[in-house]
Amino acid sequence: MVIADIPSWRNERLATMVRCALWLVAEVGVGEVFTKTQLREAFPETSQIDRRMRDLRDRGWRIATNRDDATLSPSEHRFVEMGAEVWKPGQSRVKQAAAVSAPQRREILDRDDHLCRVCGITAGEPYEGGIETAQLDLARREVVKPGGVVVELVTECRRCRIGGRGRQTDVTGVLGHVGQMSRMERELFTQWVAADRRDFSLLERLWGQYRSLPAESRETVRQALERA
Structure with a gap:
């Protein structure tokens, strides 16, 4: 660019x-x-x-x-x-979002069961493979609906909130994927929806740990898999 x-x-x-x-x-x-x-x-x-x-x-x-x-x-x-062209007049100011009241904050946290809506972690729970514990906060997310884009507040941990800035979700897109699922996939997804959370399998947790390794260590894992 x-x-x-x-x-x-x-x-x-x-x-x-x-x-x-x-x-x-x-x-x-x-x-x-x-x-x-x-x-x-x-x-x-x-x-x-x-x-x-x-x-x-x-x-x-x-x-x-x-x-x-x-x-x-x-x-x-x-x-x-790149974001706002801050070298231009008026572009360096931060657009202030509407303040969230304490009652509204409690209502949203209760609605989301005090869980991060991205990874499912709870406040004070340690992240996998480390000693850092989760801190929950509210994040604004753009949601694409048939009538247009709306901004909604959701509960997210600090790690997911920082990594997910600018994220936009699409309700119509999700429904489209649901319609393309196999019967087995739909049954599993229905269980997650009913529980309103997903427990990651050992294989998925292991993949997350592998991706966090430096390049040299990832190569060691690849070689071990080839030998196996």
């Missing part, structure tokens, strides 16, 4: 967040990987450059970490998608 006539990211008269956005566009490029070291070397005079980069996420920029993309190392980021 090439954007013409953008300011130089080296212009120190611009706000640091704006310069960071311009650096991502000009020096990294959408879809490419960069390291924390490269970012800090580009802005050696700014001690909070990591925070300025994170501020871009509130303006629609998608910057993945190894929590979002298992192929990344802890020191790497991927520039996934």
Whole structure:
């Protein structure tokens, strides 16, 4: 993606967040990987450059970490998608979402059985293969319905909420897939719907653990499977 006539990211008269956005566009490029070291070397005079980069996420920029993309190392980021053109007047402001009241928050958490609607984890439960525990919060999700797109509040854990920014769900699409299921698939899916949760099998949990391994360790697993 090439954007013409953008300011130089080296212009120190611009706000640091704006310069960071311009650096991502000009020096990294959408879809490419960069390291924390490269970012800090580009802005050696700014001690909070990591925070300025994170501020871009509130303006629609998608910057993945190894929590979002298992192929990344802890020191790497991927520039996934550009958001608002923050170097233009008025584009750097965050659009404030309507505040959620305490009663509304409790109602949504109760409705969702205090479970993350993406992975099914509960508050305080440790994630598979680690000591980090889940924290539940509310997230706004765009839902495509026959009458148009609506925004709904759902319960999600912090890990899924960060990784799922910008996610859009399609009710019509889900119904279409249901209609294409085999009888066995429909019976299994019906059980999940009735329980309003899905328990992952050992094989699925093992796949998640495998995907979180670094490249060298994944190769070791592949070799072990070939020998078996």
